[in-house]
Amino acid sequence: MLKRVYVSLDEFTAITLKTMLEGKGIKAMVRRFETTWLNGLPKFMEGGWGEILVPEDDKELAERYIQEFLKDSNQD
Numbered sequence: 001m002l003k004r005v006y007v008s009l010d011e012f013t014a015i016t017l018k019t020m021l022e023g024k025g026i027k028a029m030v031r032r033f034e035t036t037w038l039n040g041l042p043k044f045m046e047g048g049w050g051e052i053l054v055p056e057d058d059k060e061l062a063e064r065y066i067q068e069f070l071k072d073s074n075q076d
Helices: 011-023 041-046 056-073
Strands: 002-008 029-032 050-055
Touching: 002 011, 002 056, 011 029, 011 050, 011 056, 050 056
Parallel strands: none
Antiparallel strands: 002 050, 029 050
């Protein structure tokens, strides 16, 4: 079963994090919330552009990798 580990505000961040996780040996999937027929409503309701999903067994490790990656990328 897949579990949500991150809600991304944009496509670039989602793809970057997915690629980073896969580089660490964690299978990841990006699922976008937007649909053309709802005109942005899912994005508003879910609080972001899309989500990153990983296997349940990798959830804690993936969350740790994402936190470390985002912390390191926000440093000046």
